[in-house]
Structures are given as structure tokens and as C-alpha cells.
Amino acid sequence: MSEIFFRPEELACERLTIPSPIYNQCRLMLSRCQYEHVFIPVRTMQIQAVIDEDEVIFVDNQAYAVRDGEGGKLIRLAWKFRRDRSRDSLTEPAPIDLIYYDDRARELHTRLIGDFKKALDIMEARFKESGCEARVKRVLPFPKPHPKQ
Numbered sequence: 316m317s318e319i320f321f322r323p324e325e326l327a328c329e330r331l332t333i334p335s336p337i338y339n340q341c342r343l344m345l346s347r348c349q350y351e352h353v354f355i356p357v358r359t360m361q362i363q364a365v366i367d368e369d370e371v372i373f374v375d376n377q378a379y380a381v382r383d384g385e386g387g388k389l390i391r392l393a394w395k396f397r398r399d400r401s402r403d404s405l406t407e408p409a410p411i412d413l414i415y416y417d418d419r420a421r422e423l424h425t426r427l428i429g430d431f432k433k434a435l436d437i438m439e440a441r442f443k444e445s446g447c448e449a450r451v452k453r454v455l456p457f458p459k460p461h462p463k464q
Contacts (some may be wrong), residue, residue, distance in 0.1 A: 318354075319387030320365070320372065321380050321457035327415040333394060334428065335402075338409030340435045341366045348447035357427065357434040363388070364431060368378060370395045372454070375417075382457060389457065392420040 344353045345366060355364040363374045371394045378389040397410040413424055 317355070317434055318365075319385055320390055320454045321382065321387045322372075322390050322415040323452050323457045324459055325416060326418070326420070329413045329415070329421075330397070332408035332414055334432075335406050336407055337428070337432050337435065338396075339405060339409065340439065343433070344352055344442070344447075347442065350447055353438075353447065355431070355434050355438050357430050358428050359433070360426060362391070362423075363429075364427075364434070373423065380449075380457060382455070386456065387455065389416070390454070391417040392423055395448050398456060405456070418461070 322430060341353075345368065353366040355366065356362075357364055357373075361376045363376055365372045365374065372390045373392050373394075374388045375391050376388065378391075379386060380389055393414040393416070395412040395414055399410075413420070413445055416419065417423070433447060
């Protein structure tokens, strides 16, 4: 199975941290799967998270767009893992760049801290029973159309 996601133009970027249990669980899930991506539905928010080596993208399950004959869901925000700052302990918060692709991304991020962790716990239990699901992601640029002059 393959899914297409559109990355809108970046509206803003903020440097902050996420709690260590979330970051550690993302890394652990990736290491346990033989695939490059792990898909995590956050059903309470109608969001799908996609974890890979560099980032977690959060996709709106209700926002669908078509560009150049390809359809896909829109990315609302991303947590880009920062490799330039090391962590001295597994209990230290993990540094990220919070990338906004939506005006409400900061509000969404705040809710995700709790709801994403719960979704990770559910998927981890499911993966222990049946393993990871093979899925591929493709992320395409989705620039805003420029007004004709």
C-alpha cells in the first residue's frame, strides 16, 4: 500500500523539545519495523502521523487535494528531529523543529503531545501481536498558486 502526502509551503518554524517518552517510542518503533516509515493513526484528532528517520509528519485525514493528476492528504505540521543537538540522557526532552504548514499548527501540536503518545501505545501493542504493516509514503510539494499579474 502506498500513500501520497502534499507538503504545503512552510508558514513558520519554531525550535522546541518534545517529551523523551514520545521521541524514544518513535525511535523504538522504527527500529522494530523493517520498513522506512511507521504510520500511526491518531483517531481522536482525525490525524495520521508518519514517522521516519528524520521527522514525524502529521496529516489531516479530512484534507484531500489534487495536483497534476495526483491526489493526497495535506501535511499540517511536522516535527523535524534535530541532530545538531545531542541528548546526554534518554530522559532528556528531544530537540525538534516544529514546522507549521497550517495556521492552527501550534494549537494542534499542543494537543498532539498527549493524543499522539496514546496512539503510539495502541500501535505498539498491535505491532507486538501482528507486526508492522508494509506501507510506503510519497511526499510531494504543494505550493500555493501565485496570482496572475
